Amino acid sequence: MENIGHGGKEIVERVLPKDAALKRLNELKAAKAKVLDVRLQIATEVIDIAYGFFSPLEGFMTKADVEGVCNNMTLADGKTVWSIPIVFDISDDELKKSGIKQYDEILLTYTGNPFAIFDVTDIFTLDKKEIAMKVYGTTEDKHPGVKRTYQYQDKFLGGKITLINPPKINEPFTRFWLTPKQMREKFKEKGWEMIINHQTRNVPHTGHEWLMKGAYLGAYGSMMVDKPRGGILVNAIIGSKRDGDYIDEAIILCQEAQGKYGYFREDTFLTTCSLWDMRYAGPREAVFHACLRTNLGCTHHMFGRDHAGVGSYYDPYDAHRIFNTLPKGSLNITPIFNLDWWFCPVCDEVTYMGLCGHKDKKASFSGTMIRSIIQDGVKPPRRIFRPEVFDLIMECAEKYGFGDAFVTEDYLKRRNPVFTIEPL
Amino acid sequence: MAEETYPINLWINEERLEKLQQAGLAGMCKEVLAGLKVLAVPNTAEQRDTILKIFPMAKFDTATTKSIELLPKAVKDKIFDLVVKKKSLSVMDEFIKTQTK
Numbered sequence: 454m455e456n457i458g459h460g461g462k463e464i465v466e467r468v469l470p471k472d473a474a475l476k477r478l479n480e481l482k483a484a485k486a487k488v489l490d491v492r493l494q495i496a497t498e499v500i501d502i503a504y505g506f507f508s509p510l511e512g513f514m515t516k517a518d519v520e521g522v523c524n525n526m527t528l529a530d531g532k533t534v535w536s537i538p539i540v541f542d543i544s545d546d547e548l549k550k551s552g553i554k555q556y557d558e559i560l561l562t563y564t565g566n567p568f569a570i571f572d573v574t575d576i577f578t579l580d581k582k583e584i585a586m587k588v589y590g591t592t593e594d595k596h597p598g599v600k601r602t603y604q605y606q607d608k609f610l611g612g613k614i615t616l617i618n619p620p621k622i623n624e625p626f627t628r629f630w631l632t633p634k635q636m637r638e639k640f641k642e643k644g645w646e647m648i649i650n651h652q653t654r655n656v657p658h659t660g661h662e663w664l665m666k667g668a669y670l671g672a673y674g675s676m677m678v679d680k681p682r683g684g685i686l687v688n689a690i691i692g693s694k695r696d697g698d699y700i701d702e703a704i705i706l707c708q709e710a711q712g713k714y715g716y717f718r719e720d721t722f723l724t725t726c727s728l729w730d731m732r733y734a735g736p737r738e739a740v741f742h743a744c745l746r747t748n749l750g751c752t753h754h755m756f757g758r759d760h761a762g763v764g765s766y767y768d769p770y771d772a773h774r775i776f777n778t779l780p781k782g783s784l785n786i787t788p789i790f791n792l793d794w795w796f797c798p799v800c801d802e803v804t805y806m807g808l809c810g811h812k813d814k815k816a817s818f819s820g821t822m823i824r825s826i827i828q829d830g831v832k833p834p835r836r837i838f839r840p841e842v843f844d845l846i847m848e849c850a851e852k853y854g855f856g857d858a859f860v861t862e863d864y865l866k867r868r869n870p871v872f873t874i875e876p877l
Numbered sequence: 878m879a880e881e882t883y884p885i886n887l888w889i890n891e892e893r894l895e896k897l898q899q900a901g902l903a904g905m906c907k908e909v910l911a912g913l914k915v916l917a918v919p920n921t922a923e924q925r926d927t928i929l930k931i932f933p934m935a936k937f938d939t940a941t942t943k944s945i946e947l948l949p950k951a952v953k954d955k956i957f958d959l960v961v962k963k964k965s966l967s968v969m970d971e972f973i974k975t976q977t978k
């Protein structure tokens with residue numbers, strides 16, 4: 454068996470070829486199947502499920518799955534590690550109005566066009582507060598993941614998903630969109646045996662660059678250096694935005710620029726994207742990222758300080774410690790834990806907490822500080838921020854951000870969608 | 878123990894540097910981050926909280942830099958002009974007064 458994903462299961466694409474899709478669509482129409490139009494949040498996860506990004510999930514979770522996730526951090530089988538609920542919500546009203554019953558096969562549409570078939574095998578309710586506490590460690594709706602949980606409607610549908618109409622990925626994201634199977638093909642093509650994933654939803658500064666280079670050197674270990682046998686996959690998370698985020702276009706293009714301008718050799722560097730709405734679940738999100746990147750075919754995954762955290766809900770290294778609590782062999786990816794890095798004026802370079810002995814002279818910088826520098830109209834020094842990346846941010850602001858490199862209401866309203874579902 | 882100050886970092890580009898030099902204040906900026914110049918305007922905890930209330934888009938970076946970031950450029954320009962006018966970094970009380978009137 455090839456293409457083994459998370460949980461030791463083969464990655465299976467649940468996507469019908471066009472002929473079969475049209476036939477099934479006509480059958481559903483003839484049978485007067487119920488139709489639900491889904492919002493972007495759900496459409497995104499339908500795509501993720503169908504292409505195996507969430508393998509071994511084949512559909513939206515049943516109640517037993519959600520309970521397993523909350524109580525034991527596993528799916529309903531009690532073995533497969535899973536940390537974040539993946540659910541399909543529906544209001545009581547809509548459920549009644551549509552007349553959807555258990556074991557119905559329903560047609561999902563997105564922006565009015567046929568999209569996927571949903572085999573509903575479970576209809577249930579959930580205690581949202583309990584989920585919030587168990588997954589996010591808090592019930593405060595200030596936490597974006599908790600807020601999303603509270604915003605769910607009151608009923609949930611579980612069951613398998615089959616995509617009948619693949620998304621059209623729009624520019625500039627097209628070349629960055631690789632499904633798990635395509636990703637694995639690409640790695641084979643590149644001759645990579647070791648693939649280190651760098652999780653990001655940011656434009657890169659040299660602190661990020663340093664961490665990636667450090668991880669590469671560390672993981673490369675004793676492999677022969679006769680040809681590139683490994684590389685770094687920057688897998689940018691494209692999804693729901695928060696105030697202060699860089700616009701998606703800037704994130705993906707600036708990440709790619711690190712290879713394009715030689716800060717990484719192009720044969721050891723690849724930029725792709727995954728569609729995912731960050732939940733900011735800190736340690737639990739770190740585990741989810743590990744599962745997701747296992748499915749992409751990665752062998753290693755970097756976890757930084759306060760990985761996928763928000764505010765001060767998690768200790769900066771909680772997202773490292775959680776991996777020690779998982780049963781041995783439950784993940785097929787090796788975590789690489791990173792400490793802090795900073796600019797040291799004595800070493801005169803970006804360096805690392807575990808190496809530099811001038812801690813009292815360190816100059817810390819963060820993504821927030823870089824943003825503040827950019828907002829002041831100042832070009833940071835190249836040792837802190839690559840000039841090509843800076844120029845590209847400015848270009849993206851004009852081209853995609855309506856004058857701003859950061860998310861504004863205007864951008865959210867007028868931006869070109871990342872994907873569209875066209876008529877089948 | 879020195880009292881904590883919570884700086885607003887005014888990053889110095891050529892235009893700002895020129896103004897500082899003309900006022901004879903170029904020595905006030907510090908070099909941080911590989912030669913990048915900054916004028917760090919200190920705030921007390923109370924001033925910090927007031928600023929964060931007046932400008933909800935601003936963010937206090939608790940994790941790494943312990944500074945007040947993401948104030949709009951126009952706001953920072955005003956603070957900068959006050960520093961130049963008063964030839965001093967202790968300008969926050971006066972600045973806050975102009976904002977709360």
Ligand SMILES: [Zn+2]
Nearest residue numbers: 797800809811
């Ligand atoms: Zn040093």
